[in-house]
Amino acid sequence: MKNNKYLYLITILYFVLGIINIHFALIGMICMIIPIILLFKNRKKTWCQGYCPRASLYSNSGKVTSKYSLKVPLSFVKGKIKWIVLAYFVLSLTIIIKSTIMVSLDKAIPVDYLKFLLIFPLEGIPQLLHFKVAPWLLHLSYRFYSLMMTTTILGLILSLVYKPRTWCTVCPIATISDVYIKGSKGN
Numbered sequence: 001m002k003n004n005k006y007l008y009l010i011t012i013l014y015f016v017l018g019i020i021n022i023h024f025a026l027i028g029m030i031c032m033i034i035p036i037i038l039l040f041k042n043r044k045k046t047w048c049q050g051y052c053p054r055a056s057l058y059s060n061s062g063k064v065t066s067k068y069s070l071k072v073p074l075s076f077v078k079g080k081i082k083w084i085v086l087a088y089f090v091l092s093l094t095i096i097i098k099s100t101i102m103v104s105l106d107k108a109i110p111v112d113y114l115k116f117l118l119i120f121p122l123e124g125i126p127q128l129l130h131f132k133v134a135p136w137l138l139h140l141s142y143r144f145y146s147l148m149m150t151t152t153i154l155g156l157i158l159s160l161v162y163k164p165r166t167w168c169t170v171c172p173i174a175t176i177s178d179v180y181i182k183g184s185k186g187n
C-alpha cells in the first residue's frame with residue numbers, strides 16, 4: 001500500500017491548528033496511538049505503509065532537492081542513530097508526563113512557549129483563539145506541540161539532504177514496530 005500523496009495536508013493542518021489554539025496540539029496523540037493499535041492488530045507497519053501524514057510530507061518535500069540528495073549514511077539504516085532517536089523520544093515523553101503531573105499538582109508553573117530539542121526555547125506562537133483551561137492542559141499542549149515540531153523539522157531537514165523518507169529509518173514508531181514484529185515472529 002502506498003501513502004496517499006495528499007496526506008501531508010494533515011500535517012500542515014496540525015501545525016496551523018496549533019496557531020489557532022495550542023490545545024489542538026493534543027490531536028497529534030492520534031499519530032502515536034493509531035500506529036501502535038494497527039501494529040498490534042496486523043503485526044506489520046500498516047500505518048507507515050499507507051496512512052502516515054508525515055511520510056507524505058517528507059515524500060513531497062524531498063522532491064524539491066531530489067537531484068542533489070546524498071546517499072543515506074549507513075549509520076541511519078543499520079547504526080545506533082535510531083536508538084539515540086528512540087531514547088530522545090522516550091526521554092521527551094517522560095519529561096512531558098512528569099512535568100504535566102507536577103503542574104497539575106501545583107508544584108511547577110506551566111511552560112507556555114515552544115522548545116526545540118527539549119532545551120532551546122522559542123518565541124511563543126500566535127494564538128488566534130483564546131479559551132481558559134487548566135494550566136496542566138496548557139503545559140501538556142505546548143510540550144506535545146514542541147515534540148511534534150522538533151521531530152517534523154528534523155525529518156524535513158533529512159528529507160532535503162538525503163532521500164525523502166530518511167526520517168523513517170530512525171523514526172521511533174518504526175523502531176518500536178520493528179522490535180515488536182521481530183519479537184512476534186519469534187513466538
Ligand code: SF4
Nearest residue numbers: 048052055168171174
Ligand atoms: S516511520 Fe515514522 S514517519 Fe515514517 S511512515 Fe512510519 S510513522 Fe511515519
